[in-house]
Amino acid sequence: MLAGLIDHTILAADTTGPTVSRFCDEAKRHGFFSVCVNPVFVPLAAEALRGSSVRTCAVVGFPLGATMPNVKAFEASRAIADGAGEIDMVLALGALKAGDMAHVRADIAAVRAACDGVVLKVIIEACLLSDDKKRLACLIARDAGADFVKTSTGFSTGGATVADVALMRATVGPAIGVKASGGIRTRASAEAMVAAGATRIGASAGLAIIGVAVLDSGY
Numbered sequence: 004m005l006a007g008l009i010d011h012t013i014l015a016a017d018t019t020g021p022t023v024s025r026f027c028d029e030a031k032r033h034g035f036f037s038v039c040v041n042p043v044f045v046p047l048a049a050e051a052l053r054g055s056s057v058r059t060c061a062v063v064g065f066p067l068g069a070t071m072p073n074v075k076a077f078e079a080s081r082a083i084a085d086g087a088g089e090i091d092m093v094l095a096l097g098a099l100k101a102g103d104m105a106h107v108r109a110d111i112a113a114v115r116a117a118c119d120g121v122v123l124k125v126i127i128e129a130c131l132l133s134d135d136k137k138r139l140a141c142l143i144a145r146d147a148g149a150d151f152v153k154t155s156t157g158f159s160t161g162g163a164t165v166a167d168v169a170l171m172r173a174t175v176g177p178a179i180g181v182k183a184s185g186g187i188r189t190r191a192s193a194e195a196m197v198a199a200g201a202t203r204i205g206a207s208a209g210l211a212i213i214g215v216a217v218l219d220s221g222y
Contacts, residue, residue, distance in 0.1 A: 027051035049086025066158035068093030072113035124151035130161030155185030162186030172200025
């Protein structure tokens with residue numbers, strides 16, 4: 004079922020507590036996999052989702068990835084302490100583009116160490132990378148212990164594409180997940196991402212993807 008692959012995502016800068024609560028209610032009602040929020044809303048989401056099967060997901064180093072590894076690790080550990088069951092981190096994009104692979108590896112490894120027992124997804128921001136750099140980012144993330152590689156933050160110059168999902172899946176193989184995120188607003192686009200190899204969908208348009216109008220969602 005498509006709903007069970009969706010991280011119902013609310014990351015806008017002007018997000019409010021009541022909106023997060025609404026997303027949590029929608030996620031429980033429609034069987035989404037998680038609700039993905041900024042760290043400040045993790046306690047609220049975790050409490051709202053308590054007793055349900057829906058996980059709380061938090062972003063780290065978001066949306067630029069330009070945070071020191073120890074700060075990303077602290078952000079992840081604090082989110083987990085507050086109730087996050089999954090972490091989506093942005094890798095060190097500047098270091099990757101500059102060829103400083105040691106920093107990229109150390110950055111992911113620091114967050115991986117903070118996520119003991121918690122799913123870690125690494126956002127590679129594919130729209131900013133060449134295909135070779137996309138492959139390299141995926142391999143580094145996989146080898147550093149990531150559970151997923153993820154296409155996009157949704158806050159840069161582009162979102163998920165079928166071509167990028169297929170490239171990422173071919174690169175990492177079947178062992179870890181691929182999350183397509185950014186600009187996915189319809190069932191057809193979500194299904195195309197799954198067909199290309201995505202095992203999770205990140206979207207703020209979760210209701211539209213599963214064919215539920217906002218007016219029919221209970222609000």
